[in-house]
Amino acid sequence: MFDYFRPTLQALSLDCIVVEQLVQDGIKGLIIDLDNTMTPWNDLEVGPKVAEWFIKVKAAGISACVVSNNKKRQRVAAVAEQLQIPFVFGATKPRGRAFRAGMKLLGTGHKDTAVIGDQLFTDILGGNRLGLYTILVIPINDREFLGTRIMRRLERVLVWMMKHFASAKPASPKIH
DSSP states (O other), rough: OOGHHHHHOSSSSGSSSHHHHHHHTTTOEEEEEOBBBTTTOOOOOOOOHHHHHHHHHTTTEEEEEOOOOOOOHHHHHHHHHHHHHEEEEEEOSSSHHHHHHHHHHHTTTTTTTEESSOOOOIIIHHHHHHEEEEEEEOOOOOOOEEEHHHHHHHHHHHHHHHHHHHHOOOOTTOOO
């Protein structure tokens, strides 16, 4: 059970993910969460570090798309347009349909797609259920949707349980 909530990798933030590592691991497409992963919750501006990271991603030949549970098309589109990447809004993660829609936009499959997000119960669970490479980042800030704040409490309990009751995850062949 716990394996569904264990990311392949963890990073402090989106811009701390080493693009060369993704290339080395065979990643050709990135499904990236929006709120508190790319931008602060409900914000329209992409920070300069995130924008620079996306330039590196594109230069490495990796495609990216935003897959967000946010129901406001205009907001998701505004951020995606700044980065010139496609998007899926109202995604209902962790349902597989959202991730398959992202892979279809990217033209990638299960073996060469990574999911990047800040939540265990949406991004990591959904990506792991499909066998995707998953990367957990620390949320950009504490300001969040009420439902997300409630889920964060459950995440803390889950992380505690994983530390105390779960066996160590075997090393992924993609982690060097």
